Amino acid sequence: MGKITGFMEFGRENADKEAVADRLGHYREFVIDIPEKEVREQGARCMDCGVPFCHNGCPLGNIIPDWNDLVYNAHWREALESLHATNNFPEFTGRICPAPCEEACVLNINDDPVTIEYIEKSIVDRGWTEDWISPEPPTVTTGKSVGVVGSGPAGMAAAQQLRRAGHDVVLYERTDRIGGLLRYGIPDFKMEKHHIDRRVEQMAAEGVVFRTSVNVGVDVSAEDLRRGHDALVMSCGATKPRDLPVDGRELEGVHFAMDFLPQQNRRVAGLAVPDDVALTATGKHVIVIGGGDTGSDCIGTSNRQGAKSVTQLEILARPPDMRTDEMPWPYWPMIYRTSSSHEEGVDRDFAVSTKYLEGEDGRVVALNGVSVNWVSGDNGRPRLEEVEGSEFRLDADLVLLAMGFVGPEQDGILGQLGVEFDERGNIRTGDDRMSSVPGIFAAGDCRRGQSLVVWAIWEGRECARSVDAWLMGESRLPSSPPTAETGGRAI
Numbered sequence: 300m301g302k303i304t305g306f307m308e309f310g311r312e313n314a315d316k317e318a319v320a321d322r323l324g325h326y327r328e329f330v331i332d333i334p335e336k337e338v339r340e341q342g343a344r345c346m347d348c349g350v351p352f353c354h355n356g357c358p359l360g361n362i363i364p365d366w367n368d369l370v371y372n373a374h375w376r377e378a379l380e381s382l383h384a385t386n387n388f389p390e391f392t393g394r395i396c397p398a399p400c401e402e403a404c405v406l407n408i409n410d411d412p413v414t415i416e417y418i419e420k421s422i423v424d425r426g427w428t429e430d431w432i433s434p435e436p437p438t439v440t441t442g443k444s445v446g447v448v449g450s451g452p453a454g455m456a457a458a459q460q461l462r463r464a465g466h467d468v469v470l471y472e473r474t475d476r477i478g479g480l481l482r483y484g485i486p487d488f489k490m491e492k493h494h495i496d497r498r499v500e501q502m503a504a505e506g507v508v509f510r511t512s513v514n515v516g517v518d519v520s521a522e523d524l525r526r527g528h529d530a531l532v533m534s535c536g537a538t539k540p541r542d543l544p545v546d547g548r549e550l551e552g553v554h555f556a557m558d559f560l561p562q563q564n565r566r567v568a569g570l571a572v573p574d575d576v577a578l579t580a581t582g583k584h585v586i587v588i589g590g591g592d593t594g595s596d597c598i599g600t601s602n603r604q605g606a607k608s609v610t611q612l613e614i615l616a617r618p619p620d621m622r623t624d625e626m627p628w629p630y631w632p633m634i635y636r637t638s639s640s641h642e643e644g645v646d647r648d649f650a651v652s653t654k655y656l657e658g659e660d661g662r663v664v665a666l667n668g669v670s671v672n673w674v675s676g677d678n679g680r681p682r683l684e685e686v687e688g689s690e691f692r693l694d695a696d697l698v699l700l701a702m703g704f705v706g707p708e709q710d711g712i713l714g715q716l717g718v719e720f721d722e723r724g725n726i727r728t729g730d731d732r733m734s735s736v737p738g739i740f741a742a743g744d745c746r747r748g749q750s751l752v753v754w755a756i757w758e759g760r761e762c763a764r765s766v767d768a769w770l771m772g773e774s775r776l777p778s779s780p781p782t783a784e785t786g787g788r789a790i
Contacts, residue, residue, distance in 0.1 A: 302371060305343030311411035312337055319643050323603055326487040326567045328394070329639075338421045341414045342370035348405040352629040353415060356403025358757040359385045359392075360779040363400060363415055370418055379426040382419060385779060387456045387756060388498055390427070391481065393420030394490045396753045397592075403629035427497065434504035437465040443770045446471065446528035448515050448712065451479025452752050453743025454534035455498065456759025457766075458507050460776055461532075464767045468507045469528070473514040476568075479536060481752070483561035486596050488603070492568065516712030524712075530738050530766050533713065533726060534759065537704040537744035543588065547656025552663040554578060556593045556701035563600050580606040584694040586666050587611045587645075588653060589701030592638075597699045599640030610646045610693060612666075614683075616673060617649035652683060654690070656698065666695045707745035723748055731765045732758075740766050 302308070315331040316322070322329035333341075345367035353363040362381050369378035382389050393416055404412035426432045443466045447458045450472035462468045476482050478495040503509065513519060524531065540555045542548070562572045580601035587597045590613030601609050618635045626632040641647070650671050657665040670689035676682040706724030707713060713726065719735035721727040725748050726734055726741040733740050742762035743755045757779055767774035 302343035303347065305340070305371070306346050306406055306410070309340045309344050311344070311414060312341060313414065314417055316639060322488065323643060326563070326603060328488060328491055332424075333417065333421070338418060339371050339373060342367040342418055344406065344413045345371075346406055350405075352403040352405055353400040353413075356629060356631075357400040358751075358754045358779070359760075361385050361400065361419070363413075366422060367413065367415075367418060370422065375422065375425050376429070376431055378422045379431055382422050384777065386419075387459050387760070388452060389419050389423040390494045390498075391452060391490065392753045392756065393417070393423060394494075395485060396751065399631050399753075402631055405629075408628055432497075432501065434501050435463055436505045437463055439465050440467070441465040441771065443467065443530070444469070444528045445530045445532060445766060445770075446524055447532040447534060448524075449479060449533065449535035449743070449745070450477040450509075450511075451534060451536055451743060451755060452481060453536075453755040453759040453762070454479065454532070455502070456756045457532045457534060457742050457763045458759075459502050459505065460760055460763035461766060462502070462505050462507045464763070464771075464774070464776055466767070466770065470502075470507055470509050471513050471515050471519070472509070472511045475512050475570075477509055477511065480557075483564050484557060484593075484596075485564075486560065486600055487564060487567045488599060489596070492564070514711075516715055521712055521715035525716075525738075530740065530770060531716075532759075532762055532766060533707075533716075533718070533734070533739065533741045533745055534743045534755075534762075535707055535713070535745050537706050537725070537749045539705050539708050539724075540700065541702040541705050543653060543700050543702065545653050545655050547658055547663065550656055550658040550663040551661050552696060553656060553698045554700065556587075556589070556597050556699050559699055560593075560596055560600060563604070578697070580604040580609075580697055582607055583696035585609045585697045585699065586693060586695045587699045587701055589613065589703065590615065590647075590649070591701065591703060593703070594699075594701035595638040595640045597701055598645045599638075599643060601697075601699075602640070602643045602645075607696075608646070608694075609644060610648070611641075612651050612653070612668065613647070613649045614652055614671065615649065651691075652685070656695070657692075663695050663698055666693045666698060667691070668693070704744070704749040706748065713745075731769070732762045733765065733769065738769070740769075 314333050317329040351364050366378040366381040398416040400415045401412040406412050445461050445466050445468050447454045447470045458468045458470045477499050559578050581604050585601045585606045587594045618633050620635050622632045651668050652671045654667045670686040671683045673681045674684045719727045726746050728741050742758040764774045764776040
């Protein structure tokens, strides 16, 4: 714990952000660092609670009270070691995790929770500044080879853990750079890409081999992949987006969010975006359909590109401002949240459904929608009911579909390998994360469905342990507490 009376002496202090007008002029991170003295005071707020529910809220089982105490006592390097014991990439989660650990904080019952996520970010950022983070190559190699397909956080975590266990690891990525949606999905203003680059350099020094611009299943056949490795980890994500089945979907100007967001990431990286496929929100009425994180990212990017207006539509009803009896502490509450992108300017509307998209000369010009109510159906499941007379029309030059993802792409390499899928379309695995095909494992969104970066890292670590045990008969790689997968529902 931190200071015994710290939670009574110090209030929660959130990091300031650049003014909206200033941060809209660039794509850099805009959170202003808190002075060290204040970070240590925030660590002092961690209480001597009998059961630290933050462990249960965190999928990784981070040893949060320990590193809060270490930060309070200025033992920063020891705090970094504690942090890395459960999390390969805390600079990722310290920036883009919604912090289920904070919702589960005991102090959150009747006060503001400990600033766990910011303390995590502070620890790892200091580790990089002080050069405390270095490669950890294996001392003994096994002669076994593992191919990891997909370089998002699940694939990166699995690859690093397997290499540290002594296996030869090749990480395959079909785009030109490592990182998956962290690289070409999460905007730079939420996480700059040098954080990924530093980890790639560390992993390369440890002996992980990276093969980018390789579309496995096209450039490398399933047969060659299996022949070249003793085991495979499929960490290819849930990249099949949910579509909008309405008239006008085919109009020019209607695009998936993941056609739009990666282009700006490439521009920030100094990479070219061909004119014939370039998408920008500049001077346009933008409508974002979908109320999640991806939709929020579209809002922040559109405003930085100079959109004329930005509107976000969500089919679900507006969540309550506070917890209700149906979502008690310490579980993740589905409450109304305002992201930094929302702060930058957007009109938000809830409980609305798109009826059709209107076009002129093949281009979208308007969205026609209607308000809806959620009512109980005959089978007890909620169904939509349109509100009579609530039809509306919105000008639209660019419509971005950010309604989530329905699972991995089942054709291509997964079809070639012959793995089975569950009822949700994800790769079916046993508790050991092995698919229906011996020696082929799965981790991350392609196994559990669309989820968070923190879950992906946990998935990669757990999968690596299973692969190591299958190859060697046992594994000394660490495992997160078994309560992590059922705790902190439901995100």
